Amino acid sequence: MEEQYHPSTVEKIAQEYWKDSHCFEVTEDPDKEKFYCLAMFPYPSGKLHMGHVRNYTITDVISRYQRMLGKNVLHPMGWDAFGLPAENAAIQNNTAPAKWTYSNIDYMKQQLNSLGFGFDWKRELATCQPSYYKWEQWFFTRLYEKGLVYKKMATVNWDPIDQTVLANEQVVDGKGWRSGAVVERKEIPQWFIKITDYAEELLSSLDELPNWPEQVKTMQRNWIGKSKGVEINFDLSNPIEGIKGFDVYTTRPDTLMGVTYVSIAAEHPIALALAKDNAELSEFIKDCKKQSVSEADMSAAEKRGIDTGLTAVHPLSNEPVAIWVANYVLMDYGSGAVMAVPAHDERDYEFAQKFNLDIKQVIKPTKPDDDCDISQEAYTEKGILVNSGEFNGLDFQQAFDAIAQKLNALGKGKVTTNFRLRDWGVSRQRYWGTPIPMFNLPEGGEIAVPFEKLPVLLPEDVEMDGVQSPIKADADWRKATLDGKAVEHETDTFDTFMESSWYYARYTSADLESAMLDPNKANYWLPVDQYVGGIEHAILHLLYARFFHKLMRDEGLVECDEPFKSLLCQGMVLAETYFRKNADGSTDWFNPSDVTLEKDDKGKPIKATLTATGEIVEIGGTTKMSKSKNNGVDPQTAVGQYGADTVRLFTMFAAPPTQTLEWNDAGVEGASRFLRRLWKTVHGHLAAGEPATLNTSNLTQVQQDLRRKTHETIAKVSDDYGVRQQFNTAVAAVMELLNDVNKYADRSTGETLAVEREAIEAAILLLAPVAPHISHVLWETLGHTDSVVNAQWPSIDQAALVKSNVTIVIQVNGKVRAKIDVANNTSKEELETIAKQDENVQKFTDGKTIRKVIVIPNKLVNIVAN
């Protein structure tokens, strides 16, 4: 064996072996327990970034670990290939989105292989391939036939200069990112899938996902937002254009007597009707249109409103209440109207204060001493009704029921269950996506493209002008015939969340040409046993995929109810930023690789300079790796410099997977140093001669301790990989084991070498999932004929774990005053006696009365004295 560790040589050997033996290509095997491990597939943006490296290292570690446990492991990879960035890049580089995308895929695939990820490339797919999106189109037409798809008007961001629809991301401070024009809201017809039909099930089956992070389930529950409330009808005092009234929904009918006005959306039919002969209102409505459609922007916008002059009739008191048009009420959600109870709702309170509207308290605290001062702020807690006539004195539930019942009797309201979740709008006015498989008919209306005419192909050889989608600009593309009749192709494409909603299932039947899925294969592999991806997908992607899975189930394609059995959400990858402010106020950002740091004597950075010029730059803090701050660290550079194993080891070691990960070159060197030390240890061990067969009956204390460490480490790492999914502590445990080997191992005889051999082999096996290349070569070097990728996970020798002594902490009033070594399982009584006799303990109990002694066997003794 070579004395020095050369990562590039080692990695070449291992990667060639994996490739030549096709060892990650798997097929269904009913005799073996299956394990489907999946990473969220990447958008082919050009280069792999550290977030990808982290994601795929995690799934690779889990896959290799599960494989060593003897399971049939599927670990596929593919490309989320449709999307907005390809269009932007195509315009910028004067190329076509397809060409750009395919060349990115080629490059990134090579990068993935250089990192040694064990993917089954036979199942590779790219969502922009007609063989993939054909089945998505087919599935959509099936949903259409089942009535789960419909078309309606919906609001988009409209750039009036570029005459194009903008994504929320493309709206910056209310203006179009390219044109700078103030963005307008525009209503256009769009396709929707009825996710709300599945709201109840999407909510309730979250309870069947014990291995999902609680925070993700909570976010999804809140997003679905099931609530019980009352739908209330308000009549208009004077009908307008035949409109006699409108509905509002509230979860707080108990506050109904506190309604002092109602707010309606700018697009509400009543507002539009009134605006016809009200110039001021008409102007306000026009103004409301100049607003981004994103919820975050809207909530940040100033609350504005205007009194319409029209009143509605309060359904119980019959008193007139003012109708306001407000910019924060949206036509797309609910009925486009809300009742306002300023005394008991913060937003209504703020609005009422601003416009001097009445604030009427109708709820008082259940406990009289609770803070409630309506002149200062809204009281939003539930309480006891006041100023509510016949309902006075009722609590929330009683009032809810009584008021609902009364409204019901008057024919003015009913109890309903409401969901915050809205139907899934899947239409996009973009080019680089799956064409929506619908024909628009000349007489109006539409019909699904029949199966024989699928796929509706997206032309790939196009020129992007930066404004209009090439398939919208091309009148010929639109032309089609159906049964000899001229029809037109829909020119909108699908939301790219469509493709990412079912790719995990297609991997099981990747090359199937005759159907979307092969149920036999799909049902063998599904559900995914472990899904890993960024927390940013906690709601949208994961909810749409869950929904799509249920749609596929109801189509008879899959059997299980949920697609992802266990979910791990990884944190982002961060790096230090460096910048210089220019005289004109602009900022230049410098990549960490171009900066030299100067540190004070404690190691705290005090000064940063550009390595090339020596110019001083400012330290801008650690943030998410991004193009805008130029702090991306290229994985390829790191792999070239230290090797894939080091990069993988560092990514796993530097932080637990769910936390943010800070890239740090010094830390990477530490990881590299550890691998070199491992290599050197194996080299020294082999040079010392052949070990004898391990005989555990005649070991010295030091050797027993080393064996205990070996088996404690196996137990710890197994728990960390398999149960806790905390890879950083697993790596730390192996580091500890190797430290002990180097400190205590004895190479003088065959018997002692056997103890060292056991420890070293354990270390290699435990490390194999994280650093598979070096483990592959070292395992071979130790004389094994099978490859480490197929080796069996080490088992624990319970006898080696037995401890003779434990350290007990002795506290006085909760403060540590002594530590003692005692035999394992010393009795409570004995521990108490020993503790009280301790000299240091007596110093602190002297002159005090011992009130209580708490003894936790094998842990601590706490003496309470005063």
Place this chain on the structure above:
RNA sequence: GCCAGUGUGGUGAAAUUGGUAGACACGUCGGAUUCAAAAUCCGAUGCUAGCGAUAGCGUGGCGGUUCGAGUCCGCCCACUGGUACCA
């Protein structure tokens, strides 16, 4: 705004069920080796005071529960993710 997280030494972090705060690693300092340096090896390293034994303080802030709180509860601050057309 709303929903969900996060906050521990100079730094990344550990502490799995309420029981020794800081494992492991980086950095820094000191030493060995070297003509010298790199690499490697050994040792020290939470902060403050003290030669030292040791003592006090210490897990974003304020308060609470408990014999005991990084961990549980309440309020607050800062940062991050999502907010339905970025993926």
